[in-house]
Amino acid sequence: MHLFKWIILPFAILSILLISCKSETKTAEVPEIQQGNKIDRDRKNAVDVITRSMEFQIVDTLKSGWNTFVYNNLSNETHFFIFEKLPEGIRLENYKNELVPPFEFAFEQFLEGNIESGMKALEQIPKWFYDVELYGGVxxxxxxHTARSTLFLDPGYYAMECYIRMPNGKAHAFMGMLKEIVVLxxxxxxxxxxxxxxxxxSTLEGISFHDEITQGYHTIKVFFKDQQQxxxxxxxxxxxxxxxxLSLTxxxxxxxxxxxxxxxRTPAPHGVTFLGGVNDLSAGKxxxxxxxFSPGLYAFIxxxxxxxxxxxxxxxxxD
Incomplete structure (x- = not known):
């Protein structure tokens, strides 16, 4: 990543990379099972993740390898989560003390139209930030609604966050949706x-699939042929x-x-219901x-x- 891009597109960085806030460590409670929802019923070997407001309720420690996450969004906002593997020697406290202040200040400046001041603040971003690796998410x-995703995690320390924006433009990460996860x-x-x-x-071919998607429960494989910024x-x-x-597209x-x-920013457009997926992975993953799936109109985006x-x-x- 290069700071020159931020000068050309000063608003872009705030949408995705705002990693901030204060997070509480909680043990995930298993909510009441929704009858008729296979995603919620099938909890074998699954890790429960729950959001009731602006938090992630999940165990603090996971084993490495393939992990299945069942994300129960019990809140009134659209959410997601992504895992960001931290560079060696970096922990959540580094995020709060070294990364949050320049990002938060820059974000506030951009919202007020103070581009020059915001860009100056971004010069204080620590170098280790550019070594963060993305490992997917729900x-x-x-x-x-409830969603289910399966990801392969390597050992290390991860930040788990949601960066959707509030109606006022502030990222959910500012509101508490950041948590450290240890993978053994x-x-x-x-x-x-x-x-x-x-x-x-892929970058050139977009999203492609040839299998017919019929009514019922399906497990979908997402192969990242390439990746780019x-x-x-x-x-x-x-x-x-x-x-x-169809007009909602x-x-x-x-x-x-x-x-x-x-x-x-929340709320999402009326008539649009998000049902999960797989967040950013590197090329070849x-x-x-x-x-x-019940009968109706769907999209992958x-x-x-x-x-x-x-x-x-x-x-x-x-059908």
């Missing part, structure tokens, strides 16, 4: 999931969306553009997510600017 999840050398020994729908995402300074991902009608395409400081033009907004119908 995609966007609408309020009162001890492995889960879980096998890689078996999928019945395969998706490939967009104006947001992060890469592409895959999110599953249910749409009330334009609103969805605009809303998900986090490079626009006025977008990626694979993640999985599961969903229970990536959280990148102009996703539709890039072939990263694909609609399909489940």
């Amino acid at each position: 995609g966007l999840v609408s309020p009162k 050398k001890e492995s889960t020994a879980h096998k890689e999931p078996e999928s019945d729908v395969d998706i490939t995402i 967009y104006e947001t300074l992060l890469g592409h991902d895959v999110n599953l969306v249910r749409l009330e009608n 334009d609103s969805l395409n605009s809303w998900i553009n986090a490079a626009d400081i006025n977008q990626f 694979t993640g999985y997510f599961s969903a229970d 990536s959280e990148v600017p102009q996703s539709k033009a890039k072939g990263m907004l694909k609609t399909f119908i489940v």
